[in-house]
Amino acid sequence: MTATLLQRRERLLGAGAPLFYREPVHIVRGEGVAVFDPDGRRYVDMYNNVPCVGHCHPHVVEAISEQVATLNVHSRYLHEGILDYAERLADHHHDGIESVVFTCTGTEANEVALMMARLATGGRGIVCTNAAYHGNSAAVRQLTRPKDNAGEVRSIPFPETYRCQAQDPLNWHLDRLREVIESFKRDGIPFAGTLLCPILANEGLPDIPPGFMAQAAELTRATGGVFIADEVQAGLGRTGLWWGYETQGVQPDIAVMGKPLGAGVPVAATAASRELVETFRRGSGYFNTFAASPLQAAAGNAVLDVIENEHLRTNVASVGQALRDKLKELQAGCEAMGDVRGHGLFIGVEWVQDRAAKKPDRAGAVRVVNAMKDKGFLIGNAGAFGNVVKIRPPLVFSSVDAAAFLTAFEETLGELPIK
């Protein structure tokens, strides 16, 4: 059956449409932290951050079902749902975030952020990291691991302390940022801003030199740019705080949100001061047919309800910390686990060929991911070198779920050919 499905898929979506695992999983049902295949086999979903309050949460299902039965229409009529939602999102941010531009995907939200930064500053130059991914459109794609530092988008080595050889990693990385901003000036490209995931999720969740994000924001503003936090992966309780930027003690000018907002209804948003948003509105005439709709509002409000009412940030902080602590214990007995890190329920384990050389072992990470899938736990691999085992269960993941995962993980360590 899987072979037939695979063939159909290649024909209808085209060979090369991305697919996970050596032997792909066929999923037909989801509930809470689990998804199920057609034979009823249960997998614990520790990868997806879209169903952040758990698969098919009854409150979210009800809100979506009720709204699609009542009204779903574009935002050029008045509707209260989206205003309530914008207000709640803004209220969970720092005081400088007041107004919201809704879109459907993180890519679109980053498109808006780039246009906003460029309209507000009159600049063009954008800084990202050398292992970034912020979306799939032509403009946002320029931020995917930029190859040279010659165009309007230039990169800095992503700030981290695991491999950095410098005596003072904080200032070494700030100097790289300063250099790139100066290179824009030198090349006659006015600077527009810095766009970073505040926890560097795609880079592999490295430990960031403390103070880097705050000082990078300061430097960005002092040189005429705006500081953009891409919260698509880091935001909405994932770290145990509302936003990834809170873990770094920085307040962005623009916050970009996506993935978890709508529990699978495409919802994304770019939030900023009212002044920045209105500069964008005036300069762009932006309209997005499916965005700011009653459906987006219903889904978004329901997800916020659950996070608030079920105190999920507290759960994320405590279960996440315990999981990381236990993984660090396992690390002591496993040379290949080079580094255990992350925030809340977003954990990265760096797989290396040996602990001292820190040489990335992507194949090793992939083996772990596939072995864990066979044991019924869905995780992934990511990071600058593809060697970081990425653990990101729903925010409702419990300590019982964590214990089951750890048992399987420890078993896997014992079974795999790990040096």
Add this chain to the structure above:
Amino acid sequence: MTATLLQRRERLLGAGAPLFYREPVHIVRGEGVAVFDPDGRRYVDMYNNVPCVGHCHPHVVEAISEQVATLNVHSRYLHEGILDYAERLADHHHDGIESVVFTCTGTEANEVALMMARLATGGRGIVCTNAAYHGNSAAVRQLTRPKDNAGEVRSIPFPETYRCQAQDPLNWHLDRLREVIESFKRDGIPFAGTLLCPILANEGLPDIPPGFMAQAAELTRATGGVFIADEVQAGLGRTGLWWGYETQGVQPDIAVMGKPLGAGVPVAATAASRELVETFRRGSGYFNTFAASPLQAAAGNAVLDVIENEHLRTNVASVGQALRDKLKELQAGCEAMGDVRGHGLFIGVEWVQDRAAKKPDRAGAVRVVNAMKDKGFLIGNAGAFGNVVKIRPPLVFSSVDAAAFLTAFEETLGELPIK
């Protein structure tokens, strides 16, 4: 209440977030062809092409509700729903359309089409019309009424017979296309393709010189490009045929679909030959978190069910034709109605200062639109000069609905200060 809502909206979405009508409408409920304000006032929705099978169609509501209660997850696992949907979409196209790349919005689908055309041809140059709109991202935005013909995106005057002074409008317009393609060659920009809405919806639904689209496609291919039909507005039964390109007797290499596909669930798609799609997959590594999901599939399949089972294309063709015929009768007594045209249930009435001079009267069109709103009928204005009254009811619009509209429209003609 409306004033308070407006103030809140300006604060939370930013002043400048687009809004319809001199006095905006506050909508809380939809059913079939109608939407309702909080006081229960009924408006006939003759603008929205998203709820194309009618607002809150029970079959669609049930399919969406059932799917969100069962599973909604990204497409890197196997799932049959999206394959069934891709197959049905492709089957409704000409034989050369075999495979589908799903996205969430028309903008994203046009991003994919542009990347696909450029990867397949190795070219960069894209031709659109001088009154086009295909989306809001930085790359697709280049196709919004391009200002000069100096860059990678260049325009031709949109092909039409109403104002065209040439003896032979077909060949005059084909010559313009030939010139622009040659200008790319001259400027060292390899040609990638032509991207047009096959019924020129944003241009104002003009009568297109018969044969233009087919010969434009031929010319595009003969000069190394691919021909892209943007079916976001024209497609899915809107014209009485499945696709707008069928009204013009042309078979595009790439078909871009959006708005009506998911009845308000963000769904869009770019379809082409398997070869083109796989060239795109290989060249881009494209992935879209919310796209090709079980939710998109459920919504899309349900919309197709309704169009097929309720024979909506037949309804569109007959009600649309009768509506256009009756509007043409009214035109005889109204100098301002310069031209009545369109396809199926997508009708444009060109408002002019006088019938002979054909000088566009945008203010007149806006007056009609606002007066009709006050009578309970939601229509809009569009077109190259903003003077085309745009009539686009759901595909379930009946002859009884049409009669009610025509009565109100005739009344409006009698009341307005129309020369």
